[in-house]
Amino acid sequence: MDEYRLVQVADIHLGAGQELHLDNWLKVARWIARERPHLVVANGDLVLGDPDADADHAFAREQIGKLPVPWRCLPGNHDIGDNIVSGKMPQRVSDARRARFASHFGDERWAFEAAGWGFVGINSQLLGSNGQSAEAAQWDWLAHTLTGFSGKPAALFLHKPLFLDHPSEPDYEDLALRQSCIDSGSRQRLLDLCKRHRVRLVSSGHKHQTRAFALDGIYYIWAPSTACVNSPPTALHWGMREVGFVDYRFRPDGFDHRIVGADFLFRHESYMRKYGAAGE
């Protein structure tokens, strides 16, 4: 296969019995049915808001399951709870919440190879878990998986970004900022692995903003949400405050990406509804 087309949808935020965001998801699903990428990656925050709303998990799974192409999911803070050391939501990641995710959406991490690339998706919510055995297992699995790519360029998918301004930044005191990315200890450990094993792309969601930059040989792409933009217009934003999704094409000599949907999805603004609630 010379070219592998992968569509990343992030933060689809669907709820049972809710019209909210479903309008956009149905448009995205129609686009996918027409374009037929090789794979769709749903990169976390699949459910509307409450990680423990079983009906929302079932509804989001039902919608994703209608896609006529292969798909893989990764969990976000709204699916299985927030990170233990850097999160903000009252619900935090636990074995029970991870098991619920797996029962609906499949594996919380996965890897495969195509078009001369290694692809790996991990559970960002386990990073900084304060000693949960599942986190240690994921670190071991990730090192083993990256080693198995044998020097091929690799693309890493996870829900939360690694940092906001720079890899060297400390953990923020402000919880709203701290929950925006993974903690500094996990970030350094992850970047050490990325650099040792030729990770060339880190693709994340969570911030509901589009952003793309390259640093030290790694391309970082923040995928917009298909559902909505967050936070008041006056808040500090790092990227484009738009809705959409990412259309990737990988070839042995590189990759292309474009943001799709900003022009035909409805740009819901969720901050009015979410005032007083936690997280993105």
Ligand SMILES: [Fe+2]
């Ligand atoms: Fe999120």
Ligand SMILES: [Fe+2]
């Ligand atoms: Fe989100």
